[in-house]
Amino acid sequence: xxxxxxxxxxxxxxxxxxxxxxxxxxxxxxxxxxxxxxxxxxxxxxxxxxxxxxxxxxxxxxxxxxxxxxxxxxxxxxxxxxxxxxxxxxxxxxxxxxxxxxxxxxxxxxxxxxxxxxxxxxxxxxxxxxxxxxxxxxxxxxxxxxxxxxxxxxxxxxxxxxxxxxxxxxxxxxxxxxxxxxxxxxxxxxxxxxxxxxxxxxxxxxxxxxxxxxxxxxxxxxxxxxxxxxxxxxxxxxxxxxxxxxxxxxxxxxxxxxxxxxxxxxxxxxxxxxxxxxxxxxxxxxxxxxxxxxxxxxxxxxxxxxxxxxxxxxxxxxxxxxxxxxxxxxxxxxxxxxxxxxxxxxxxxxxxxxxxxxxxxxxxxxxxxxxxxxxxxxxxxxxxxxxxxxxxxxxxxxxxxxxxxxxxxxxxxxxx
Numbered sequence: 001x002x003x004x005x006x007x008x009x010x011x012x013x014x015x016x017x018x019x020x021x022x023x024x025x026x027x028x029x030x031x032x033x034x035x036x037x038x039x040x041x042x043x044x045x046x047x048x049x050x051x052x053x054x055x056x057x058x059x060x061x062x063x064x065x066x067x068x069x070x071x072x073x074x075x076x077x078x079x080x081x082x083x084x085x086x087x088x089x090x091x092x093x094x095x096x097x098x099x100x101x102x103x104x105x106x107x108x109x110x111x112x113x114x115x116x117x118x119x120x121x122x123x124x125x126x127x128x129x130x131x132x133x134x135x136x137x138x139x140x141x142x143x144x145x146x147x148x149x150x151x152x153x154x155x156x157x158x159x160x161x162x163x164x165x166x167x168x169x170x171x172x173x174x175x176x177x178x179x180x181x182x183x184x185x186x187x188x189x190x191x192x193x194x195x196x197x198x199x200x201x202x203x204x205x206x207x208x209x210x211x212x213x214x215x216x217x218x219x220x221x222x223x224x225x226x227x228x229x230x231x232x233x234x235x236x237x238x239x240x241x242x243x244x245x246x247x248x249x250x251x252x253x254x255x256x257x258x259x260x261x262x263x264x265x266x267x268x269x270x271x272x273x274x275x276x277x278x279x280x281x282x283x284x285x286x287x288x289x290x291x292x293x294x295x296x297x298x299x300x301x302x303x304x305x306x307x308x309x310x311x312x313x314x315x316x317x318x319x320x321x322x323x324x325x326x327x328x329x330x331x332x333x334x335x336x337x338x339x340x341x342x343x344x345x346x347x348x349x350x351x352x353x354x355x356x357x358x359x360x361x362x363x364x365x366x367x368x369x370x371x372x373x374x375x376x377x378x379x380x381x382x383x384x385x386x387x388x389x390x391x392x393x394x395x396x397x398x399x400x401x402x403x404x405x406x407x408x409x410x411x412x413x414x415x416x
Contacts, residue, residue, distance in 0.1 A: 297355060304352065
């Protein structure tokens, strides 16, 4: 409020500046105008605001409400949207002051939506008691929030304009931020950049249309953790019998699924990876070929058989043979292009798959050189027979592998 310069019709007399300045700290009331989404459009109060936070214009009204009162106040808000112009009502609520304490405030709400200037709800607020700590007991509303805090999953309530209204203890811990930080930055600000835009798009969609969406994200505070977040938006009609069909609240439930994802990845690795060499296995190879051939990709497939490997097992034992296989596998994987994939299909047989036609002779030389360099210190000389083919329209995984296998045997005979 600025100092009035002159009195108009019905105005109070001008106040001398020194007296005005001394009076301001005692102005413990405010008059706000909020829009249909409960955003503050206008503020009439002391310069630092009723709560000491400064001018609240542009902020969602519930950003200042005690978390334990948000559920009750949001439910009240649904009914307020159904009131007629000219209606008035009063309630008590706890509001957060700039010194981090909460005070009791009485609010009087006036429906002025038909006023061509105000076009909203006018809310008059005054403090009615001393500041109290956030943990004080206030009855049923506290019980609801207390129960929510005991849940093993995180819960965040957002308004339809995506403003966080309530954050339970589990959500705060999972996101690695205090409830105030989550309210201040929004839920999107807590998520890694990779999925932030996706989260924002989901919230915008659910803010206008009731629905349910689930996705997996990583919190900024711990990018190695994986959280499964389910968003559900509800209309006022879904919350109260008298509610409107507009979306009033979005509820986000958050669950730590890091262990589940890691376990699934481990099982997938076991199913698709050869335990001895670390390369992909035959099951993975068939799935990969099927997917790429179905997509119409042109592939180059090299079938590899080790020459002389049987002598390693016969003369030096299977343990020595396993060492040679592991060395050969690493050498083949290191010797091919980054876009190519190597797999062990059984015994001393390997397959390399790469996209495109490629230079067959050059690929064969790289593979032979890799095998030779890997086994130069082997107790028995080991070489490689290599058969390379190109995929053809209508190929199935087993047909292209069969042609590559035949080409490998042709290479083996030619070397005799």
